[in-house]
Amino acid sequence: xxxxxxxxxxxxxxxxxxxxxxxxxxxTRTRNAMSLVCLKWHxxxxxxxxxxxxxxxxxxxxxxxxxxxxxxxxxxxLLSPWGHPLLDSFPNPLLLAQFLRHAFPSVxxxxxxxxxxxxxxxxxxxxxxxxxxxxIRWHQRLPTLPLGIEFVALFEHCRMLSSLDxxxxxxxxxxxxxxxxxxxxxxxSLSQLNILKHSSVEGFKSHELLAITASCPNLxxxxxTCIFDHRFVGFVSDETLLAxxxxxxxxxxxxxxxxxxxxxxxPDLNDDGYTSEDASxxxxxxxxxxxxxxxxxxxxxxxxxxxxxxxxxxxxxNSKCPRLKSLKLGQFHGICSGVDxxxxxxxxxxxxxxxxxxxxxxxxxxxxxxxxLGCPKLSKFEVLGCKKISAKxxxxxxxxxxxxxxxxxxxxCKNLNVVSxxxxxxxxxxxxxxxxxxxxxxxxxxxxxxxxxSNGETRLKKKNKSRDNSFCSRxxxxxxxxxxxxxxxxxxxxRRPCTGSLGLRYLARYPSxxxxxxxxxxxxxxxxxxxxxxxxxSLWERFFLYGIENLNLNELNYWPAQDMDVNQxxxxxxxxxxxxxxxxxxKLFIHGTANEHFMMFLLRIPTLRDVQLRExxxxxPENDMCTEMRAESCRRFEDALKSINRHIPx
Amino acid sequence: xxxxxxxxNLKVLGSGDRLIVLAHGFGTxxxxxxxxxxHLVDDFRVVxxxxxxxxxxxxxxxxxxxxxxxxxxxxxxLAILEELGVDSxxxxxxxVSAMVGxxxxxxxxxxxxxxxxISASPRYLNDVDYYGGFEQEDLDQLFEAxxxxxxxxxxxxxxxxxxxxxESVAVQEFSRTLxxxxxxxxxxxxxxxxxxxxxxxxxxxxxxxxxxxxxKDLAVPVVVxxxxxxxxxxxxxxEVMTSDGHLPQLSSPDIVxxxxxxxxxxxxxxx
Numbered sequence: 001x002x003x004x005x006x007x008x009x010x011x012x013x014x015x016x017x018x019x020x021x022x023x024x025x026x027x028t029r030t031r032n033a034m035s036l037v038c039l040k041w042h043x044x045x046x047x048x049x050x051x052x053x054x055x056x057x058x059x060x061x062x063x064x065x066x067x068x069x070x071x072x073x074x075x076x077x078l079l080s081p082w083g084h085p086l087l088d089s090f091p092n093p094l095l096l097a098q099f100l101r102h103a104f105p106s107v108x109x110x111x112x113x114x115x116x117x118x119x120x121x122x123x124x125x126x127x128x129x130x131x132x133x134x135x136i137r138w139h140q141r142l143p144t145l146p147l148g149i150e151f152v153a154l155f156e157h158c159r160m161l162s163s164l165d166x167x168x169x170x171x172x173x174x175x176x177x178x179x180x181x182x183x184x185x186x187x188x189s190l191s192q193l194n195i196l197k198h199s200s201v202e203g204f205k206s207h208e209l210l211a212i213t214a215s216c217p218n219l220x221x222x223x224x225t226c227i228f229d230h231r232f233v234g235f236v237s238d239e240t241l242l243a244x245x246x247x248x249x250x251x252x253x254x255x256x257x258x259x260x261x262x263x264x265x266x267p268d269l270n271d272d273g274y275t276s277e278d279a280s281x282x283x284x285x286x287x288x289x290x291x292x293x294x295x296x297x298x299x300x301x302x303x304x305x306x307x308x309x310x311x312x313x314x315x316x317x318n319s320k321c322p323r324l325k326s327l328k329l330g331q332f333h334g335i336c337s338g339v340d341x342x343x344x345x346x347x348x349x350x351x352x353x354x355x356x357x358x359x360x361x362x363x364x365x366x367x368x369x370x371x372x373l374g375c376p377k378l379s380k381f382e383v384l385g386c387k388k389i390s391a392k393x394x395x396x397x398x399x400x401x402x403x404x405x406x407x408x409x410x411x412x413c414k415n416l417n418v419v420s421x422x423x424x425x426x427x428x429x430x431x432x433x434x435x436x437x438x439x440x441x442x443x444x445x446x447x448x449x450x451x452x453x454s455n456g457e458t459r460l461k462k463k464n465k466s467r468d469n470s471f472c473s474r475x476x477x478x479x480x481x482x483x484x485x486x487x488x489x490x491x492x493x494x495r496r497p498c499t500g501s502l503g504l505r506y507l508a509r510y511p512s513x514x515x516x517x518x519x520x521x522x523x524x525x526x527x528x529x530x531x532x533x534x535x536x537x538s539l540w541e542r543f544f545l546y547g548i549e550n551l552n553l554n555e556l557n558y559w560p561a562q563d564m565d566v567n568q569x570x571x572x573x574x575x576x577x578x579x580x581x582x583x584x585x586x587k588l589f590i591h592g593t594a595n596e597h598f599m600m601f602l603l604r605i606p607t608l609r610d611v612q613l614r615e616x617x618x619x620x621p622e623n624d625m626c627t628e629m630r631a632e633s634c635r636r637f638e639d640a641l642k643s644i645n646r647h648i649p650x
Numbered sequence: 651x652x653x654x655x656x657x658x659n660l661k662v663l664g665s666g667d668r669l670i671v672l673a674h675g676f677g678t679x680x681x682x683x684x685x686x687x688x689h690l691v692d693d694f695r696v697v698x699x700x701x702x703x704x705x706x707x708x709x710x711x712x713x714x715x716x717x718x719x720x721x722x723x724x725x726x727x728l729a730i731l732e733e734l735g736v737d738s739x740x741x742x743x744x745x746v747s748a749m750v751g752x753x754x755x756x757x758x759x760x761x762x763x764x765x766x767x768i769s770a771s772p773r774y775l776n777d778v779d780y781y782g783g784f785e786q787e788d789l790d791q792l793f794e795a796x797x798x799x800x801x802x803x804x805x806x807x808x809x810x811x812x813x814x815x816x817e818s819v820a821v822q823e824f825s826r827t828l829x830x831x832x833x834x835x836x837x838x839x840x841x842x843x844x845x846x847x848x849x850x851x852x853x854x855x856x857x858x859x860x861x862x863x864x865x866k867d868l869a870v871p872v873v874v875x876x877x878x879x880x881x882x883x884x885x886x887x888x889e890v891m892t893s894d895g896h897l898p899q900l901s902s903p904d905i906v907x908x909x910x911x912x913x914x915x916x917x918x919x920x921x
Binding site for chain 1: 659682706709799812814831835
């Protein structure tokens with residue numbers, strides 16, 4: 001070992017500087033390793049750890065570590081059993097709430113699963129200085145609760161709140177406005193509000209949106225689901241948009257998303273790409289709205305109903321919203337004609353760094369060219385459901401933007417297939433970091449086997465440092481995140497998948513593939529009761545997961561296929577058996593349920609540290625009658641997972 | 651929580667004068683009654699439990715000797731009734747659990763005011779002059795699959811055979827749920843079920859029985875319910891529903907729930 005010529009050692013660095021160095025380290029495992037070096041490092045690490053996610057069974061809460069007193073951002077939503085009311089099982093819940101406060105006195109940002117109001121009644125008073133809170137609930141809101149009672153419990157005690165996120169919190173849209181209006185001072189200091197509800201399919205009605213925004217004039221960020229379909233009560237009209245802009249002129253981030261957009265179903269458009277109804281939004285009003293929001297940096301208008309001839313309003317965006325960096329438009333047509341390759345419409349927004357175009361029926365290759373010329377700073381580009389573009393247009397775009405593009409997503413564009421798409425990525429192959437494509441094989445000759453039938457889809461996402469690519473000899477050296485959508489055929493009437501498999505074992509050629517998200521929730525079938533001629537879910541499981549043991553996965557998030565009749569997303573025998581073969585798995589999160597016998601299979605994996613069943617879909621199964629994993633089973637499994645008999649190599 | 655309560659995930663819901671015990675069939679668990687329970691809790695006290703060996707129970711509690719015959723499960727049922735201090739109940743049993751209820755009622759007829767059987771059969775294997783619905787060859791494939799799962803599981807490989815692989819649709823229908831258990835337990839339970847023959851004891855039953863089944867249940871031909879009706883020692887009544895499948899309370903609740911409620915509420919007329 002060479003002796004360094006200097007005498008200084010890492011520990012000679014003054015504490016103040018060391019503290020700053022430590023506080024820059026974000027990765028949890030690294031921090032854990034650092035804290036084991038020596039006592040000084042341990043203390044330094046603990047005093048600079050700002051963010052903590054508590055895992056473990058809630059009945060062990062008395063074992064809570066008290067060394068993390070510097071934590072400002074605390075996540076309590078992943079305690080086991082997942083989704084259970086937090087402190088209800090204790091005879092003295094207040095004591096435990098106070099203990100949480102004692103262990104984490106500096107918390108200003110909290111994420112918590114609120115199964116019922118008692119959680120907020122107990123926790124909100126513990127941290128009166130709370131600035132940011134994210135509430136999570138995938139279970140249904142109890143219908144007997146008075147309107148807004150949970151928000152009132154929160155606002156009453158946390159008067160300094162400036163940021164509220166209920167995007168994953170199931171409540172009624174009528175719950176929020178009365179609570180906001182009852183606490184005008186808090187509302188006036190609210191700067192971030194996320195009511196873009198993923199946890200149900202309701203959108204806020206126009207009057208609710210206006211009531212909320214009228215009370216919160218200092219909002220800088222607003223994300224909301226709403227209703228753009230004029231046939232429904234409370235739809236977003238021109239008046240709504242104008243009033244919204246005048247209520248909150250300081251908005252720098254605005255997402256208005258139609259509630260139907262979040263249902264995760266591929267859009268049902270007519271052959272030309274237009275929806276049957278138009279939105280009630282006129283382009284002149286759009287111009288006025290943009291003029292009223294000069295500080296806008298991020299804008300998402302996912303309307304799901306036609307907004308036609310939008311180019312005049314979009315051209316104005318450039319001058320009225322000079323700070324605009326990120327734009328997403330859903331169902332906007334006429335956004336850029338690209339005639340004579342001159343930039344027009346959206347292509348005039350030359351400050352854009354991120355652009356996402358969804359379901360634009362008349363977007364052509366010329367439009368893409370114009371956009372690429374007009375928006376030279378684009379680093380992220382997404383196009384979904386645009387039927388008129390072809391590989392030629394994409395290729396032009398990637399060529400022109402080859403020095404800036406790092407994140408590309410192309411989905412549901414019927415003229416594109418995988419082979420031609422990958423060829424269009426040629427100019428950015430060695431700089432692209434994130435890529436999503438649909439694996440559509442028609443019109444391409446290929447060597448991968450055809451998969452057989454069901455009416456469903458799977459979405460395979462993975463993090464990957466890709467070394468080699470079968471289509472080209474050059475490498476994708478910077479690719480970190482690859483997302484694929486794979487259709488599993490569309491002939492109905494076929495009962496079983498063919499005896500092959502999805503081909504997961506082909507991914508074994510990427511040895512550094514360590515994290516995977518496997519989302520099979522688009523496949524609908526029958527679990528226990530399969531009528532003859534209908535897809536049997538256990539056969540599908542075997543088809544999806546076959547070969548998964550060949551990958552060196554560290555972390556897997558798995559969404560099982562659904563039996564919608566009984567609202568069940570569960571592991572059956574093949575899934576439990578195949579997952580148990582993944583010898584290197586450390587973390588496994590199943591977004592569904594599983595029974596105790598099958599969970600115990602997983603104990604075979606020697607490196608497994610962290611497993612949880614998270615029913616984070618709406619509606620989460622309500623009680624023991626619907627879930628296979630009872631609280632006692634969960635306890636037995638977690639005890640077995642932690643038991644000292646298991647030697648974990650690292 | 652007593653050991654019986656904890657081991658069987660015992661639940662008592664609702665309120666009322668009379669008590670109903672809901673017993674699920676093998677391979678499922680008490681959640682199979684989820685559509686029925688809301689209709690009962692207002693008028694009855696409802697007892698739900700998981701059979702030992704169900705995927706939701708602790709596999710360490712499965713005693714292979716005790717459960718080698720259906721009597722073992724009948725003892726469990728009687729233990730539950732004793733734990734709860736029940737003096738009389740209406741027993742609703744699905745599939746094999748209906749027979750378990752019948753066995754329990756022979757030793758303790760005082761505890762049961764009536765038995766409602768859904769998709770029940772005293773014997774599955776065909777015999778001389780008896781049509782149970784299954785031939786030995788059909789069952790051979792099932793035992794082969796279960797055997798290979800068991801071997802794989804013991805050796806650390808992945809047990810991958812499932813009900814959907816079976817050639818015979820009757821075996822598929824019946825056994826699909828059996829693969830929801832740990833492979834050693836599943837094999838033992840399957841052997842117990844297909845070796846059981848309750849025909850001889852039917853005449854010892856003294857509790858009124860309501861026999862309910864789907865018109866198209868591949869695992870329980872309609873003639874079986876007629877056989878039960880003819881051979882049960884007590885009075886009985888048969889109703890064949892227009893549903894199909896072996897788990898009609900899950901697959902066709904709109905048809906099944908009204909029928910079940912009717913048979914729970916009303917007794918067989920002796921006129």
